[in-house]
Amino acid sequence: MLVFPNAKINIGLNIVEKRADGYHNIESCFYPVGWSDALEITVDEQFSFQADGIPIPGGASDNLCTKAYQMIATDYPLPPVKMHLLKSIPIGAGLGGGSADAAFAIKALDQHFNLKISFEKQLDYARRLGSDCAFFIPNKPAYCFQKGDISEDIELNLNGRWIVLVNPGMHISTAEAYSGIIPKRSEFDLRIVLKEPIGNWKHKVKNDFEATLFPKYPLLAEIKEALYKQGAGYAAMSGSGSTLFGIFDLEKDLSKHFAEFVVWQGRLD
Numbered sequence: 001m002l003v004f005p006n007a008k009i010n011i012g013l014n015i016v017e018k019r020a021d022g023y024h025n026i027e028s029c030f031y032p033v034g035w036s037d038a039l040e041i042t043v044d045e046q047f048s049f050q051a052d053g054i055p056i057p058g059g060a061s062d063n064l065c066t067k068a069y070q071m072i073a074t075d076y077p078l079p080p081v082k083m084h085l086l087k088s089i090p091i092g093a094g095l096g097g098g099s100a101d102a103a104f105a106i107k108a109l110d111q112h113f114n115l116k117i118s119f120e121k122q123l124d125y126a127r128r129l130g131s132d133c134a135f136f137i138p139n140k141p142a143y144c145f146q147k148g149d150i151s152e153d154i155e156l157n158l159n160g161r162w163i164v165l166v167n168p169g170m171h172i173s174t175a176e177a178y179s180g181i182i183p184k185r186s187e188f189d190l191r192i193v194l195k196e197p198i199g200n201w202k203h204k205v206k207n208d209f210e211a212t213l214f215p216k217y218p219l220l221a222e223i224k225e226a227l228y229k230q231g232a233g234y235a236a237m238s239g240s241g242s243t244l245f246g247i248f249d250l251e252k253d254l255s256k257h258f259a260e261f262v263v264w265q266g267r268l269d
């Protein structure tokens with residue numbers, strides 16, 4: 001079975017408070033984007049995990065795909081499989097690529113082996129692998145809160161708009177990014193602000209990681225500004241960085257403009 005785990009962006013990311021378990025409660029709109037990996041799962045004589053494409057830190061046993069398989073195999077009679085991942089989504093980039101791989105592995109194992117794991121149980125498995133992971137089970141625009149692992153539907157439809165993602169290549173660790181944050185209550189209810197026209201978002205829809213990461217990595221702020229100069233209706237950093245995104249009304253090829261970086265662009269759907 002072949003699946004294509006896709007990335008997400010965070011449209012607004014408020015870090016509201018530190019929790020007793022050391023994690024942070026957040027409020028964010030998660031939105032799926034088309035930048036994807038490819039994950040193939042086939043029955044084999046013994047379990048193996050192989051990755052090609054962008055090198056992934058850690059070995060096969062550390063990979064979230066392996067962890068997803070082991071977790072499901074503890075509860076269900078799964079045959080050994082070969083998992084082959086073609087990695088394309090940049091790593092440590094705020095795009096949730098590892099979480100997407102894990103969630104798509106859960107969904108693919110369920111479907112391929114007809115395990116009939118309920119939707120709620122798939123969410124629970126995903127939550128055990130990472131805070132971002134549950135979003136990728138339904139994989140549709142959502143308002144996510146608590147650790148980012150609880151969600152409600154959001155009325156936000158950006159279908160047909162053009163998105164440009166610019167990844168300058170630095171790997172920012174999520175844990176390190178959170179450690180520099182002083183949490184605070186959000187000024188605006190994201191669910192309400194996102195109903196306003198996109199042109200109103202610039203000063204209201206904020207990613208709290210920008211305030212600590214932009215001074216440390218000025219290039220990130222420069223790319224965001226460049227996206228606005230190119231006509232983005234809204235531009236921001238995704239998650240804990242280092243990817244910036246710009247949302248445009250009309251198709252705009254910025255691959256040459258950002259030639260020194262890794263760029264993905266396409267239509268939102």
Ligand SMILES: C[C@@](CO)(OP(=O)(O)O)[C@H](O)COP(=O)(O)OP(=O)(O)OC[C@H]1O[C@@H](n2ccc(N)nc2=O)[C@H](O)[C@@H]1O
Nearest residue numbers: 023024094095096130131132147148174175178239240241
């Ligand atoms: C910042 C966000 C925003 O969507 O995305 P990324 O930038 O990683 O894509 C997420 O909150 C990242 O979620 P995820 O990458 O799944 O994080 P996890 O593996 O659960 O946690 C990694 C580390 O980040 C910190 N962490 C994570 C989530 C959270 N709500 N509070 C935290 O403090 C913890 O230190 C934890 O040990």
Ligand SMILES: Nc1ncnc2c1ncn2[C@@H]1O[C@H](COP(=O)(O)OP(=O)(O)O)[C@@H](O)[C@H]1O
Nearest residue numbers: 057063064091092093094095096097098099101
């Ligand atoms: N399949 C995977 N793809 C990417 N990273 C993975 C994967 N499995 C485990 N990891 C680990 O997760 C870390 C970051 O995950 P990733 O989802 O790419 O970043 P981010 O949290 O910024 O979205 C990597 O440094 C890597 O060690």
